[in-house]
Structure formats: C-alpha cells, structure tokens
Amino acid sequence: MQIIREISKIKSKLNELKIDGKIIGFVPTMGYLHEGHLSLIKEIKNKVDIVVVSIFVNPKQFGVNEDLSSYPRDIERDSKLAESEGADFLFYPTEEEMYPKGYQTSVILTELTSGLCGLKRPGHFKGVTTVVLKLFNIIKPDYAIFGLKDAQQVRVIEKMVEDLNLDIKVLRSEIVREKDGLAKSSRNKYLTEEERKNSLILRKSLLYAKKLIEEKEEFDMIIKKVNRYIEASCGSIKIDYFEIVNFKTLIKAEKKDSEILLALAVYIGHTRLIDNLLLNK
C-alpha cells in the first residue's frame, strides 16, 4: 500500500492505472478506523481492481462547538489496518493541501440536508458534500462506498452524484455493530464505562420502534413512545432527534413508503451518537 499526501501525486498514479483499464474503488474516511470502515474496504475490494482509502478529518464538517480538535487520530494504526484489509493507496492529505489559502467553493443541497443531522448540525453537510466532491474529483473512482450508519449522508451523497452528473456508483454498506448492538463509531472512544453501558439504549429504542411498526402502531404515537422509553431508561441521555422518515426524501414517512428510516441521535454525556434502522418493504 502506498501512502500519498499530495493531490497531484495521487491523481497521476491513479490516471496511469485508469489508462490501463483498472476499476477504482474509493473509501473516504476521517480515520481512526474501526471494523465499520474495514468492512467498507472489504466490500468494495470485491468489485474493483484498486482500492483507495482516504483519511482526512475535514474541518469544514465540524460545527464551532463540535469535537474537531479532540476527534481521535492515529495514522500509524490506520495505515496498518487499511493495508491489512488490502487497500492499495492511502490518500492522507494535509488541510493546506485540501483547502489552500483563498479556498472559497462549496457544494450545497437543500431538501435532503434540511432535517435530521442537517438541522441539528448547521453547515455539517455543506462540509461533507464539499469535501466528498473534491475527493471524488481527485480520485475519480468508478465506485465509492459509504456506511449506512450515516444514513442521511448516504442519501445526500447519492443525490449529489445524481444532480451533478458524476459517473460514480455509490454503494451503501450495512451498519457494523459491537456484539452488544452499539454501532461502531470512532466517537465511541469518548464514552466512559458508565456511558458505554447506557449507549445500548440507541439500538434498543430502534428495535422497540421496529416492533411497534410491525404492530401497525401510528408513526406519531411511535415517536412519542420511543421518546418516553429513552427518557425513562436513563436520566443522563438527551434525545437530539428521533424521526421516522422516507429514506429517499428524508421527510416524514407514510405507512405506504417502501424504504422507511428510523433515525435517532442522542447525547450521552458530552458525546453525540447516532444510529438508525432501515426498513425495506
């Protein structure tokens, strides 16, 4: 695996491979790789000739009061992990390389970013779409893969690719969980032992909501019940949002919708965690 830090260098390496007819797969990450990321690498490797993993803790997608400075970083560990999963290139640019002095261009989506995390984290998706478009233009992959834990992000990227006429197939990958059900996340590292125990409420709430849907309960009532369920379970958990949305549009779901997303975000202490459940009819 080659570790490359310069945009011009990764471009020229990949251009050569593309001329040779190689199919390129891309796994964008913010590093501190866990089994969720590794499963993305594994999954895309089955589809392509060359796997490029990027690690860039993108400052533009963090709010002013968010955890940019404390976000965990460990490039040595990450590069070993990426290599052991079979990544061919690790693109690891500096902030200056990605956003040189005078940088001023952004990509924005309207409807899909107006709710859920987009509402709670203003500017977050503008940062995400901007950096992902830049990375897409640098890597020019045939396939790119994103984990469904960030379900809204998946839809936003899919829509950006469609709207901007990019020739990239966006793959969705299932959420990878700890044995006890907590979705893998670099941010789980922030949790104290006590908080780690309490974090199981995310998965439990979603399964409870799923059960209520199967029992034909009304969505508004399910939302109330899930809120009560979380509040009752642990006083130190603050619900950021719980919503039942149509996965295509991310607006309030109707019973007839074919893909329904149960989306949950909570604060456990100072740590914000998200999880979701995607129901296909």
Next chain:
Amino acid sequence: MQIIREISKIKSKLNELKIDGKIIGFVPTMGYLHEGHLSLIKEIKNKVDIVVVSIFVNPKQFGVNEDLSSYPRDIERDSKLAESEGADFLFYPTEEEMYPKGYQTSVILTELTSGLCGLKRPGHFKGVTTVVLKLFNIIKPDYAIFGLKDAQQVRVIEKMVEDLNLDIKVLRSEIVREKDGLAKSSRNKYLTEEERKNSLILRKSLLYAKKLIEEKEEFDMIIKKVNRYIEASCGSIKIDYFEIVNFKTLIKAEKKDSEILLALAVYIGHTRLIDNLLLNK
C-alpha cells in the same frame, strides 16, 4: 456536427472518443451565437481534436426580474453557425434534462462572487457555477474556453476549477467587438437604434479610464471622473457599477497590482450591458 439532447448519449459518445485518446474542447453558451462565440470555437479548435458547443439558456442564472423569457433563441441559426466554425457536437439539453424534478444541488463561491455583477445580480453566479460544473461533468473536457467580456465569470470558473480539483484547463478569450467598439453580446439585440448609438459610451468610458490610469491619476478620482463622464454624455444611461479591481481577487485594485480590471455595467433603457478592460503590467 451531431446535435445531441440527452446527457447519457453525449456522455457515451465522448467517452468513446476519450478512450481513443482524443482531446476534448468545450464552449458553453446560452445560444444566439455571435462572433464572440464563434471566435471561442475557432480558438479552441486549434488546441483540441473534438469541439463540443453547448447551448442551454440556464434559468438558474437569471434573477426573477431578469430577461429569461425574452432571452433570444434561434437553434437552427445557431447550429448552422456552430457547424460552419467546425464544432463536432452541439449539446442542446432541455431544462428537464438538466434539472429534473427534485434537483437540489448548487455550487457557490464566496469572495469572487460578492462584488460587481455578483452584488447586482444576487444568485446569478450560483446559477452559473452550478450549470458549468454540471456541464463539465457531462462533457469532461480537457479544455474549456470563456470570453473575457464576462470577466468576473472567467475568474469565478477558474477558481471553481482550482478549488474543486478539476482537470480542466480554462482558456480566456479576448472580447470581440463591433467595428464601432461595442462588445458583442446576445443582449445587443434588445437595443433600439437610439440606444445602440448611446451604447458606445461603455467602450469610450473604459478607454477614458485607461488614459487616466496612464496619466497616473488616483483610482478613486478616476471612478468619480468616469461616473461624471457617463452622466454627462447621456441622461438615459444609468450606471450599475464602475469599478477598478485586481483581476485575481476582484477586490479594489492597488496601483502595484499586475492585472487590473476596469469593469463597467450600465442600463441603457431596459437593457443591461457590461464591458471591461483588462490591463496587464
């Protein structure tokens, strides 16, 4: 010359040519071609194997009170002209093809779009950068060419290409003028005979400003003098802006700057015309 209306079709045609190693040049236009456009086609043809001209009157770059509905259109005449200059493909999409239902993605630049026409035409450059990025992604040209009459547009596109890491060389092409000095524009068609005569004030004011610069006059004083000069020349002309800016940043120029842009926009009757003069040291 092939006229193509579908995105998927022009993509597949051009992909084949790119695989054969052909170099693609791109001339985006809003149609109603005049000698300014034709000189763009001629100029880029010297650099590339295949010339693609697009015609799309992009609704997103017109303000609510602007001339979208009256903007001149003549596809038959345009296609003959483009073909006679040696264009290989005319891409002529419908609005539905470019912005299908649910479309929601935009590209924005901050500093470079905050002054001049960006200030006077809110949303204009957001429309321009969005459609140009889409067209770039569809055509995937090696070279794209833009006329310097829309000087701010040239800088905005250059900066977008740089910021978004696109592999496209943006060429600047000199302003083409009528014999009497009026810059060619599809909007000149709107002018009455009387207004057409008065329109010479644009070029004259710019040459007057240039003379004052050569005489080492202070920029603030030049701006005052040019405003007075235009007001004195004809009561029916309304100055939208006249500014002396650094062409790289589009902010107020200093004498030491190497590329200085004299940028003028006026209303002649209901018609808004722009012109400029680029001074290189």
